[in-house]
Amino acid sequence: MTDREIIDLIDRSIAGEFEIDPEKMTPEKTLFQDLELDSLDIVDLVIVLEKAFRFKIREEEAIRNIRTLGDIHSFVVRKKNELEKPA
Amino acid sequence: MSLRRVVITGMGALSPFGRGVDTLMEGLLQGRSGVRNIPELANIQGMRTRVGALVPEFDPAEIPRKFRRSMSRMSVFATLAAKDAASQGGIEGEHFRSGRLGVSIGSTVGSPRTIQEFFDDFHADHSVERMKSTLFFHIMNHSCAANVGHAFGITGRIVSPSAACSTGCLAVGYAAEMISMGKQDFMLCGGADEFHPLTAGTFDIMNAASVRHNDSPGSTPRPFDAGRDGVVCAEGSGVLLLESLDSALGRGAGILAEIIGFASTSDPESIANPNADAIARCMREALRDAGLGPGEIDYVNAHATGTALGDIAECEAIHAVFGDRVPASSLKGNIGHAMAASGALEISASVEMLRRETLLPTHNLEDIDPSCGSIRHVREVTSRPIRTLMKNNFALGGVNSSIILRRFHR
Numbered sequence: 434m435t436d437r438e439i440i441d442l443i444d445r446s447i448a449g450e451f452e453i454d455p456e457k458m459t460p461e462k463t464l465f466q467d468l469e470l471d472s473l474d475i476v477d478l479v480i481v482l483e484k485a486f487r488f489k490i491r492e493e494e495a496i497r498n499i500r501t502l503g504d505i506h507s508f509v510v511r512k513k514n515e516l517e518k519p520a
Numbered sequence: 521m522s523l524r525r526v527v528i529t530g531m532g533a534l535s536p537f538g539r540g541v542d543t544l545m546e547g548l549l550q551g552r553s554g555v556r557n558i559p560e561l562a563n564i565q566g567m568r569t570r571v572g573a574l575v576p577e578f579d580p581a582e583i584p585r586k587f588r589r590s591m592s593r594m595s596v597f598a599t600l601a602a603k604d605a606a607s608q609g610g611i612e613g614e615h616f617r618s619g620r621l622g623v624s625i626g627s628t629v630g631s632p633r634t635i636q637e638f639f640d641d642f643h644a645d646h647s648v649e650r651m652k653s654t655l656f657f658h659i660m661n662h663s664c665a666a667n668v669g670h671a672f673g674i675t676g677r678i679v680s681p682s683a684a685c686s687t688g689c690l691a692v693g694y695a696a697e698m699i700s701m702g703k704q705d706f707m708l709c710g711g712a713d714e715f716h717p718l719t720a721g722t723f724d725i726m727n728a729a730s731v732r733h734n735d736s737p738g739s740t741p742r743p744f745d746a747g748r749d750g751v752v753c754a755e756g757s758g759v760l761l762l763e764s765l766d767s768a769l770g771r772g773a774g775i776l777a778e779i780i781g782f783a784s785t786s787d788p789e790s791i792a793n794p795n796a797d798a799i800a801r802c803m804r805e806a807l808r809d810a811g812l813g814p815g816e817i818d819y820v821n822a823h824a825t826g827t828a829l830g831d832i833a834e835c836e837a838i839h840a841v842f843g844d845r846v847p848a849s850s851l852k853g854n855i856g857h858a859m860a861a862s863g864a865l866e867i868s869a870s871v872e873m874l875r876r877e878t879l880l881p882t883h884n885l886e887d888i889d890p891s892c893g894s895i896r897h898v899r900e901v902t903s904r905p906i907r908t909l910m911k912n913n914f915a916l917g918g919v920n921s922s923i924i925l926r927r928f929h930r
Binding site: 473476489491 | 650651
């Protein structure tokens with residue numbers, strides 16, 4: 434997957450799950466204030482990403498620092514690249 | 521219930537005919553059937569019944585996602601029915617937040633659809649890693665009541681009576697008692713259930729589900745009819761807004777009917793089979809609660825689901841209490857048996873019968889079973905000035921319930 438494809442899949446998955454207008458899915462948007470998610474949604478957000486990208490991230494320290502949609506883009510792109518790196 | 525008078529000031533329904541009590545009444549008055557063939561049932565091994573009465577497709581998006589995410593199908597039904605009941609009653613935010621408005625809405629079980637979805641996934645690898653944060657709120661026993669409470673910002677009591685087919689009637693009766701005792705001024709009350717093969721299968725394996733009319737679904741169930749062969753499972757929700765008479769008069773609310781008596785009794789003889797003496801005892805207790813004699817009841821809305829044993833037992837009980845004088849009918853011939861919702865849906869229709877001075881007949885009753893012949897059946901839509909009626913519901917588990925409604929007069 435290209436980085437663009439990864440970002441598109443993230444935005445599509447999150448917008449679909451949380452019924453967010455796709456127009457609002459821009460990287461600077463904060464999850465709590467701008468996209469109006471809450472703590473229950475964040476639990477489900479992890480599950481949505483794990484399902485979309487077939488990885489497990491719940492125990493990753495880095496996800497605790499995520500504040501914006503752009504943070505998710507960066508985190509997932511980095512994670513996917515790590516996993517796809519030839520051994 | 522002699523402390524405070526309790527009246528009904530709003531009603532909401534999701535039934536196999538669609539949304540609204542008027543829609544329900546239209547279908548009943550036109551003698552339509554909400555029963556359909558359910559093709560998916562044919563794929564279930566051992567399932568002989570292929571019919572059900574489902575709520576038609578609708579868009580639940582009017583409930584904001586923040587509230588809807590914790591709702592199963594049945595909680596969505598209950599929320600929309602509660603919304604319509606509150607709207608008809610003219611109830612607004614200040615009432616919801618007053619602490620004087622409570623909720624009494626039950627279901628037979630938590631959402632079986634959600635439970636199935638969870639275990640389908642769980643059994644793949646015994647993992648909870650894909651479990652959504654809101655799953656529990658779909659399956660907890662007080663899911664419908666709690667979700668209604670949250671959706672409207674209600675700060676009063678939340679109770680969730682559960683007794684299978686008696687649930688709706690119990691929820692309304694207990695709500696009326698809370699208002700009568702002065703614990704609450706308003707109650708949103710009733711029941712909800714969603715169709716699932718678990719329910720249809722439960723009746724099927726007990727030889728109590730309709731299996732001979734799969735190709736002509738509109739002709740089943742057949743309460744009191746010689747050709748009846750069992751229950752047709754349905755889904756939906758009925759919710760009523762109850763209110764103390766003083767409150768309703770004080771704010772000029774439209775009063776639809778008054779609740780004047782209620783009883784619930786246990787029948788420990790059998791956990792599955794209905795008993796005429798026990799049913800009669802419940803009906804007499806309701807009369808005693810209302811301070812009425814049997815001669816003062818103008819109509820009985822029967823539980824009658826179309827099973828061999830249940831219909832006979834209820835007929836014997838009605839005859840024992842009222843003789844053959846009082847007209848009686850069951851609405852399940854039209855809308856099937858919506859389990860926890862059935863009581864509240866049938867109370868709503870009964871209120872409309874009082875208001876419209878019109879009795880609804882038992883749909884599909886063509887050839888009265890001689891064993892059900894001792895009472896006076898309503899065979900067609902009948903104009904009749906009725907003042908007071910009794911509504912029965914009886915449940916697996918031996919939980920019986922009867923409630924008495926009266927046209928409102930100061």
